[in-house]
Amino acid sequence: MKRKITLKQIAKELDVSISTVSKALRNSEEISLDTKQKVQAFAKLYNYRPNNIALSLKNRKTNTIGIIIPEIVHHFFSKVIRGVELVANSRGYNVIIGLSNESFSKEVINMEMLANGSIDGFILSMSKETLQQQDYHHFNETMSQGMPIVMFDRVVSDIKCDKVIVDDFNGAKNAVEKLIENNCKSIALITTRDYVSVGKLRTQGYLEALQEHKITPEAELILKMDDTMDYEVHLEKLESEIEQLFKSNEKIDGVFAVNELYALSAMKVARKMGLNVPDDVQVIGFTDGVLSKHSTPSLTTVSQHAQQMGEKAAHLLIDKIENDFNEEEEQFQTVVIATDLIERESTK
């Protein structure tokens, strides 16, 4: 089991100096053609590749970006990663991932692990716990040490950095307008408690759409789920609450749900109650997921373009990393990704 070959070994073998080998391999004018050929042939034979770690140390640059997300078994986040990876690779960077698992402390630990020289910058989406505790010291400390951060999706205005977000407000508004155009008179909203900025904006979009069409929002048509519970428990509670919602409001003929699972559950409950989708109730979800496409009926959704978000975030971050010469400008931008309404069978 031979270790990887180094410049030093090549130098010794060919009886030249390390400098000469290094220069020869980089085709320096300083080195004679003879020597260059000799060195290059030898290096090729032994499949020499410069050691990345040594280069990172020397250049104080790792060409690696860290990405920290709450959860990886999730279509939205994995699509974002795909986008990041795509752009990162094409621009010569690697991607290293950390999962916070929605926990504040794991988020902090993961960031600290990576911030000590392992990466050149972060792309991240905050954990729910962080959003609740509103403790952002780890972000600010990281940035104050010169490490750029790009946040996506779950962001807060308190943190000054580049951001890539979905146009939650207009996405929701357009979806609800679609329902209104399709003659829905009583549109329910199924959402989460709104400590997550994202949920809040979608609720606002829902309200705005109603108001612009002279429909008075009714509190009892809005169902706010507590999504901090265990998944299975959550699912059961979700369905029973939706059933309750339908039963107390028989006039409901449209549902806008802030995620895929809620929308699917709404359809399931509706069917269980003998309602036809889309004839009796039309449903729209907010998601990039895979369930929508394959459910029956398939679900009309607001597409978030997750991969595009990842791509944009990666470009923003790498631009910042490579342009830190004009550092003191500190211009941060927030890129808003427009949504698309993908019409399927759950609407008319």
Add this chain to the structure above:
Amino acid sequence: MKRKITLKQIAKELDVSISTVSKALRNSEEISLDTKQKVQAFAKLYNYRPNNIALSLKNRKTNTIGIIIPEIVHHFFSKVIRGVELVANSRGYNVIIGLSNESFSKEVINMEMLANGSIDGFILSMSKETLQQQDYHHFNETMSQGMPIVMFDRVVSDIKCDKVIVDDFNGAKNAVEKLIENNCKSIALITTRDYVSVGKLRTQGYLEALQEHKITPEAELILKMDDTMDYEVHLEKLESEIEQLFKSNEKIDGVFAVNELYALSAMKVARKMGLNVPDDVQVIGFTDGVLSKHSTPSLTTVSQHAQQMGEKAAHLLIDKIENDFNEEEEQFQTVVIATDLIERESTK
């Protein structure tokens, strides 16, 4: 924007040598209590953390593992990653990902990028293209340079390394036996072309189950899809071929599909043809996906325990990394993860 503080800066500031600072921070007996306290206080104040890159270079160890998969927007693979990350983190390692996108050349490039010192070992699942071309030089070269590899799911026996695989054969066999127990007389198999080892084993399990129950396998009940096409095209072709299958074999009362999409499509086609699932046709899929759980009817599946695979792979790899002292033994093991049949509504 202050850079991260280094030992050198602390040494200069406190007017001691770098060695003294290093030792003081590691609580060496050599250093006087006074000096230690002074140094530690200063380091804490400036939030000193050792530079990972420098440590990696010095120790010739990165505490990072590389994971290369064909696709990240895929429940199976993202669950594996979650398992790897979980174990890696708990054992003090980071995870860096590379996506091959099912392409041979991207797999090679990604491996080369990471193999040059960035990581201590690989966990990977081969791309379809690599399986087809049967070109494994990059794996062998990497291993010959002392970098351990653990393969999972898509493996080939030609490569000598640790492996973690699903018990595809018995998983399939049990599933088909379940259908037989449930009184299915004519069981169809929907699978892929079998250059992927995985598909071959599942087909064998299907055949074995039939034979053990004195059922003669019929070639026309086996549908082999070409899955190298574009996703949308594939989907359409899939459905038309399944429809064809049902039409030419009206006696079909059971379907075993090697993945989630095929199973769902089978149910969709069945419904379209007026067949009830599970009364007329029972369906079982092979997957860890999310569609099965939320489809209507929900799908009975063979669970692969993807996360467990990731965890096992990570343990195997880290064990190998940390025990390379007894290197010349070269004992490779193949861990087989048992499957579970998760019964839902698509079977009786």
Add this chain to the structure above:
DNA sequence: AGAAGTCACGAAAACGTTTTCGTGTTAAAA
């Protein structure tokens, strides 16, 4: 008082690169 031993610290090497600067040799110019 001299020898021996302890204490507290510093110098330097090593990990694998790249790059700046210096230098010895040779050929061309004066």
Add this chain to the structure above:
DNA sequence: TTTTAACACGAAAACGTTTTCGTGACTTCT
């Protein structure tokens, strides 16, 4: 023949650590 210039290469520093070894200043023992 001497000066100059080009050429081809090597020494050394730097990136940030850890660790081995050496050493000066005290203390203690005889």
